[in-house]
Structures are given as C-alpha cells and as structure tokens.
Amino acid sequence: MSVLGRYLVRTVLAYTGLVLLVLMALGALFLFIGQQDDIGVGEYSAQQAMLFVALNLPAYLVQLLPVGALIGALLGLGNLARGSELVVMRSAGVSTARLCGWLGLAGIVLAALMLVLGEFVAPPLGKYARQVKVFSKFNEFSFAGNRGTWVRDGDTIVSVDQQTSRSLYGGVLVFRFGPGRELAGVARAESAQVGSDRRWRLEGFRETRFVDGRAQVDAAPYRDIESNLSPEFLGLAVVEPETMGLRDLRAYIEYLERNDLDTNSFEIAYWSRIS
Numbered sequence: 088m089s090v091l092g093r094y095l096v097r098t099v100l101a102y103t104g105l106v107l108l109v110l111m112a113l114g115a116l117f118l119f120i121g122q123q124d125d126i127g128v129g130e131y132s133a134q135q136a137m138l139f140v141a142l143n144l145p146a147y148l149v150q151l152l153p154v155g156a157l158i159g160a161l162l163g164l165g166n167l168a169r170g171s172e173l174v175v176m177r178s179a180g181v182s183t184a185r186l187c188g189w190l191g192l193a194g195i196v197l198a199a200l201m202l203v204l205g206e207f208v209a210p211p212l213g214k215y216a217r218q219v220k221v222f223s224k225f226n227e228f229s230f231a232g233n234r235g236t237w238v239r240d241g242d243t244i245v246s247v248d249q250q251t252s253r254s255l256y257g258g259v260l261v262f263r264f265g266p267g268r269e270l271a272g273v274a275r276a277e278s279a280q281v282g283s284d285r286r287w288r289l290e291g292f293r294e295t296r297f298v299d300g301r302a303q304v305d306a307a308p309y310r311d312i313e314s315n316l317s318p319e320f321l322g323l324a325v326v327e328p329e330t331m332g333l334r335d336l337r338a339y340i341e342y343l344e345r346n347d348l349d350t351n352s353f354e355i356a357y358w359s360r361i362s
Contacts, residue, residue: 092189099193103159114147131223142216145209152201206332213330240314272296287312328356
C-alpha cells in the first residue's frame with residue numbers, strides 16, 4: 088500500500104477509535120447507573136458493579152462498532168475534504184476506485200476486530216460478569232454445569248435444560264437428598280413455571296421416591312414445590328443469543344433443530360451478527 092493509502096486508512100481508524108471511545112464512555116455510564124438498584128443486595132458492591140461494567144465493555148464495543156465505523160469514516164473523510172487533501176490526492180492521479188479500495192481495507196480491519204471481539208473476547212467476559220453479579224447477590228447457592236443449569240438449594244438439586252422465557256423452563260430434573268445425603272427421590276417435569284413468590288409449578292410431573300429400600304413412583308399432571316431459586320439466578324447458565332459467538336450459535340441452532348425446538352431468536356441473532 089502506498090503512503091497515501093496508509094494515511095487514509097490510519098485517518099479513518101483514528102476517527103473511528105475516537106468515536107468509539109465517546110460511545111463506550113456513555114454506554115459504561117448508563118450501564119453503571121442501571122446497576123444502582125442491585126448494589127447492596129447480598130454482597131454486590133459498587134466495586135463489583137464497576138467490574139461488571141468493565142467486563143461488559145467488549146460486548147458493547149461489538150454492538151457499537153458498526154455505528155462507530157460509519158461516523159468515524161464520515162468524520163475522517165470530512166476532515167480530509169475540509170483540508171482539500173482529497174482534492175490533492177485526486178490531482179496526484181489517485182482514482183476514486185483506489186480511494187474506495189483503501190477505505191475497504193479499513194473496513195476489513197474493523198470487521199476483523201469485531202470478529203475477534205465477538206467470538207473470543209466478549210462472550211467469555213460477559214458470562215464471567217454475570218457470574219460475578221449473580222454469585223454476589225445470591226451467594227447462598229451453588230452452581231455447576233455448562234449447557235443448561237445445575238443449581239443446589241439446600242437438600243435439593245435442580246437441573247434445567249432450556250429456558251423459553253424469563254420464568255418458563257423445560258427439561259427439569261429435581262434430585263432430593265435425605266439428612267444423610269442419601270438420594271431420597273428423583274423427579275422429572277416437562278416444563279416448570281416460576282411464579283413471583285418463587286413457587287415452582289412442575290408440569291408433566293413424575294417422581295421416583297426411595298423408601299425403605301423400595302422405589303415408589305408418583306405421577307401427576309402438575310406439582311407445586313417451593314424453592315428459593317429465582318429466574319434471575321437460573322438465567323445465569325441458560326443460553327442467551329447475545330452472549331454467544333457465531334460457532335456456539337450455529338451449534339445450538341443445530342441442537343434445537345434436532346429436537347424440534349424453536350430456533351427463531353437464535354437464527355435472528357446468528358444472521359444479525361454476520362450482517
């Protein structure tokens with residue numbers, strides 16, 4: 088690339104970076120303001136809120152980069168035009184097609200940056216940010232698992248395979264343990280609805296209880312159980328499209344298709360990310 092080409096690309100990238108700094112500062116401010124209601128809940132402090140904001144900045148950068156690139160390119164080219172530098176370039180024999188080619192290279196650099204951030208940086212940092220926040224607010228719970236959710240509430244362990252809304256879950260398993268940590272019963276439900284009072288209504292309920300060395304099976308259309316687990320905590324490990332990379336989105340869409348589940352929100356996120 089010629090000296091003029093490097094100068095044009097550097098100008099566009101510099102103005103894009105300046106625009107992104109301003110947008111990121113505003114985004115961080117609004118995100119921190121949104122955390123004020125949660126500060127003081129459990130062990131969630133202002134310092135952890137600031138950490139939560141910092142960890143979410145790469146995800147904000149991915150969302151703002153297309154807009155920042157547009158505004159930065161307009162500002163950079165406008166500054167060059169105001170100083171008659173574009174006119175000088177054209178007078179030196181640089182064609183419009185070559186100028187567009189140089190601008191395209193700047194776009195490729197920004198697209199590569201967005202791909203790296205969106206695939207390898209923002210998703211793990213966003214997931215860790217949610218872990219920091221939720222575990223600080225609900226530090227009496229334990230958590231494990233990768234796909235879906237495994238949570239412990241006293242002598243009960245709940246497994247959730249998927250989430251179809253904020254308070255509706257599917258593929259629920261409930262493991263109950265006795266005082267001596269022996270397995271007292273295993274229950275399965277097709278879906279679970281969590282009410283505002285944190286009462287769980289398990290639909291398509293079927294439970295196997297172990298009593299005196301024997302197994303007793305109980306089935307019912309639904310069963311209500313009480314639990315301290317909230318939808319916010321269960322949402323910690325439930326897959327969300329905006330927190331996933333392209334590869335994870337593609338793999339999860341294929342999983343949903345194999346199980347005849349709704350893929351609309353994930354496909355929209357997948358193609359939106361590409362575009």
